[in-house]
Amino acid sequence: MLLPVSAVRPLLALTAICFFIASAPIVFAQEGDAKESQEAEKTSEEEEKEKKEETSLTVETSELEMKLETNGRFAATEYDEVILTPEEWSSLKVERVVAHGAEVTEGDQILKLEVESLDEQIQDLERSLQSSGLSLRLATDELRFLKESTAMDLEQTNRTAKNAADDLEYYQTVQEEQDLKSAELSLKMSQFRLEYAEEELKQLQQMYEADDLTEQTEEIILKRTARDVEMAKHALEQAKLRYARQTETSFPRQKQEMVDQEARAALSKAKTVAMLPVQLRKKELEVEQLELSVAKQKQKLEDLKADREMMTVTASRSGIVFYGQAKNGKWGEIATREKQLISGGAVGANQVILTIVDPTKLELVASVDESEYALLEKGQIVSIRPDAIQNGRLWGRVKSVDPVVQADGKQLLTVELKADQETGAIIPGMTAKLVVLLFKSDEAIMVPKSAVFRDEFSEDNGPYVWLAAEEDEEPQKQSVSVGYTKDDKIQITEGLSAGDKILKKAP
Numbered sequence: 001m002l003l004p005v006s007a008v009r010p011l012l013a014l015t016a017i018c019f020f021i022a023s024a025p026i027v028f029a030q031e032g033d034a035k036e037s038q039e040a041e042k043t044s045e046e047e048e049k050e051k052k053e054e055t056s057l058t059v060e061t062s063e064l065e066m067k068l069e070t071n072g073r074f075a076a077t078e079y080d081e082v083i084l085t086p087e088e089w090s091s092l093k094v095e096r097v098v099a100h101g102a103e104v105t106e107g108d109q110i111l112k113l114e115v116e117s118l119d120e121q122i123q124d125l126e127r128s129l130q131s132s133g134l135s136l137r138l139a140t141d142e143l144r145f146l147k148e149s150t151a152m153d154l155e156q157t158n159r160t161a162k163n164a165a166d167d168l169e170y171y172q173t174v175q176e177e178q179d180l181k182s183a184e185l186s187l188k189m190s191q192f193r194l195e196y197a198e199e200e201l202k203q204l205q206q207m208y209e210a211d212d213l214t215e216q217t218e219e220i221i222l223k224r225t226a227r228d229v230e231m232a233k234h235a236l237e238q239a240k241l242r243y244a245r246q247t248e249t250s251f252p253r254q255k256q257e258m259v260d261q262e263a264r265a266a267l268s269k270a271k272t273v274a275m276l277p278v279q280l281r282k283k284e285l286e287v288e289q290l291e292l293s294v295a296k297q298k299q300k301l302e303d304l305k306a307d308r309e310m311m312t313v314t315a316s317r318s319g320i321v322f323y324g325q326a327k328n329g330k331w332g333e334i335a336t337r338e339k340q341l342i343s344g345g346a347v348g349a350n351q352v353i354l355t356i357v358d359p360t361k362l363e364l365v366a367s368v369d370e371s372e373y374a375l376l377e378k379g380q381i382v383s384i385r386p387d388a389i390q391n392g393r394l395w396g397r398v399k400s401v402d403p404v405v406q407a408d409g410k411q412l413l414t415v416e417l418k419a420d421q422e423t424g425a426i427i428p429g430m431t432a433k434l435v436v437l438l439f440k441s442d443e444a445i446m447v448p449k450s451a452v453f454r455d456e457f458s459e460d461n462g463p464y465v466w467l468a469a470e471e472d473e474e475p476q477k478q479s480v481s482v483g484y485t486k487d488d489k490i491q492i493t494e495g496l497s498a499g500d501k502i503l504k505k506a507p
Contacts (some may be wrong), residue, residue: 055468055503055504055505056468056501056502056503056504057447057448057451057501057502057504058499058500058501059445059447059492059496059497059498059499059500059501059502060445060498061442061443061444061445061498062443062444062446063441063442063444064439064440064441064444064446064484064486064491065437065439065440065441066375066437066438066439066440066484066486067435067436067437067438068368068372068375068376068434068435068436068438069433069434069435069436070366070367070368070372070413070433070434070436071366071431071432071433071434072329072364072365072366072384072413072415072431072432072433072434073328073329073330073364073365073366073428073429073430073431073432074329074362074363074364074386074426074427074428074429074430074431074432075326075328075329075362075363075364075365075428075429076326076357076358076359076361076362076363076428077358077361077362077363078317078357078358078361079319079326079355079356079357079358079428080316080317080355080356081325081352081354081355082110082111082313082352082353082354082355082356083350083351083352083353084310084313084347084349084350084353085310085349085350086303086307086310086349087303087306087307088300088303088304088307089118089121089304089307089308090349091114091117091118091346092113092346092347092348092349093113093114093344093345093346094111094112094113094114094340094341094342094343094344094345094346094347095112095113095114095343096111096112096343097110097111097112097341097342097354098110098111098321099321100321100322100323100334100337100338101320101321101322102320102321103319103320103321104315104318104319104320104321104356105315105318106315106316106317106318107314107315108314108315109312109313109314109315110313110314110315110321110354110356111312111313111341111353111354112311112312112313113310113311113312113347114311115308115311118304118307118308118311119308121304122301122304122305122308125297125300125301125304126301128297129294129297129298129301132290132293132294132297133294135290136287136290136291136294139283139286139287139290140287142283143280143283143284143286143287146279146280146283147280150276150277150279150280153272153276154272154273154276157268157269157272157273158269160265160268160269161262161265161266161268161269163265164258164261164262164264164265164266165262165265165266167258167261167262168258168259168261168262171254171255171258172255176251176255179246179251179254180246180247180251183242183243183246183247183251184243186239186242186243187236187239187240187242187243189239190232190235190236190238190239190240191236191239193232193235193236194229194232194233194235194236196232197225197228197229197231197232198229198232200225200228201222201225201226201228201229204221204222204225205222313354315356316356317356317358318358319356319357319358319359320356320357320359320427320428321354321355321356322334322354322355322356322357322428322429323337323338323341323353323354324336324337324352324353324354324355325351325352325355326355326357326428326429328365328367328406328412329364329365329428329429330429331428331429333352337353337354340353341353341354357427357428359426359427359428360423362417362423362426362428363396363399363414363415363416363417364382364384364396364414364415364417364432364434365412365413365414365415366412366413366415366434367406367408367410367411367412367413368401368410368411368412368413369410369411370405370409370410370411373401373403373411375438375484376398376401376413376436376438377398378397378398378399378400378401379397379398380397380398380436380437380438381395381396381397381436381437382395382396382397382398382415382434382435382436382437383395383434383435383437384396384415384417384432384433384434385432385433385435386426386430386431386432387430387431387432387433388424388425388426388430388431389424389425389426392424394417394418394421394423394432395417395418395421396415396416396417396418397415397416397418398413398414398415398416398436399414399415399416400413400414401413401414402414413436415434438484439483439484443498444483444491445491445492445493445496445497445498446486446489446490446491446492447465447489447490447492447496447502448488448489448490448504449485449488449489449490450488450504450505451465451466451502451503451504451505452464452465452480452482452490452492453465453466453506462479463479463480463481463482464477464478464479464480464495465477465478465480465492465495465496465502465503466478466502466503466506466507467500467501467502467503468501468502468503474507475503475507478495478496478502479495480492480493480494480495480496481493481494481495
């Protein structure tokens with residue numbers, strides 16, 4: 001049966017409502033599942049994000065101020081040290097000296113030493129020098145005469161040797177033969193005279209036997225002639241003896257004497273030629289030695305007189321007198337010098353005995369550890385609190401840091417005081433507390449020390465960090481340069497910027 005349209009519309013509406021009611025739970029169920037899926041996905045992303053935030057950090061800037069605190073001592077920048085440097089005199093006994101800590105004016109006498117023994121030695125040396133001068137003058141004259149006579153002696157020796165050689169040669173070639181001939185002739189002449197005398201006697205005897213002369217006259221003539229014969233015989237005997245003596249003894253002796261004389265002359269020449277230059281050189285050396293001795297005595301006298309001037313010491317500047325020498329601001333020799341600087345006490349040469357300081361010209365010195373050396377730079381600001389001034393403060397700047405390690409294993413820091421500051425009663429040797437401003441920045445990048453890594457056994461073992469990665473990317477290694485360390489953080493000077501994200505631990 002067909003229903004009218006007006007009846008059908010309500011039925012269609014009712015049918016649609018029933019269908020909607022029947023299908024509603026399915027739709028609602030689908031929407032609920034989708035919502036739960038979205039919430040679950042959102043929770044997973046948040047957890048992942050939170051997990052990333054737990055393992056990484058964002059680099060930020062912060063304020064950083066680094067200071068170095070230490071103790072120091074005030075030291076004078078302008079001072080004069082009293083050092084006795086005598087060349088000869090070694091007995092340095094104190095007669096009088098100013099007190100430790102005394103204020104002096106330039107030119108004031110601050111130390112006087114005993115000079116009595118020194119004056120005596122100077123006088124003795126002056127007398128000795130006069131005597132040495134006379135000895136030198138005599139030796140110099142002797143040397144001059146010896147030089148002049150040496151040439152003459154050599155010439156005479158040569159001449160004597162030549163004459164002896166000529167005499168020997170003449171005797172051997174001429175005189176010896178002539179002497180022998182003369183001896184032989186003399187012997188013959190004696191024989192001839194005897195023969196003449198005998199012949200004359202014989203002739204007279206024959207003649208007197210034949211003539212008419214008286215007997216008395218004959219006897220006289222014959223007697224005289226007989227005596228002549230006798231004398232001739234005696235002369236002949238003497239001539240024979242003389243000839244034998246000459247040929248056997250005199251002539252050989254004469255010849256030997258001439259040979260010896262020639263030999264002695266040659267030896268004397270050789271000796272003179274050898275010895276005279278040596279004697280001359282010896283005398284020259286004696287003169288040189290005397291000259292050297294006189295020069296040394298003169299120098300010693302000059303040195304002693306100069307040492308004499310050192311025995312009275314005056315202040316070279318106005319200031320305060322300290323006993324001993326300051327080392328790194330410390331006056332560690334005061335007790336030792338106080339024992340020496342008394343009347344009759346002895347001080348040593350070539351060491352600082354007194355120091356005159358200008359108390360208005362000061363600097364500060366301190367010892368720092370080796371680990372602090374690299375943190376210090378010239379010009380860094382220094383806050384100074386002197387122990388001698390309650391609540392007082394001075395300002396300065398780092399002047400230098402000695403790279404050489406001191407005896408205590410530390411290094412010396414020197415602080416220059418700011419000009420035009422009132423130092424009051426501060427004098428060298430007083431102590432102070434120092435605070436050095438090493439670094440200050442309002443935008444320093446500081447990260448945990450645990451986030452900076454090094455590969456100890458790698459060739460490139462410089463510091464680095466891990467940059468946090470975006471989704472689906474690997475963390476990246478980033479080399480950095482580090483600066484100061486404060487608490488558990490370290491300064492990054494290069495390699496990171498504010499806003500960068502880095503891992504807290506190595507991936």
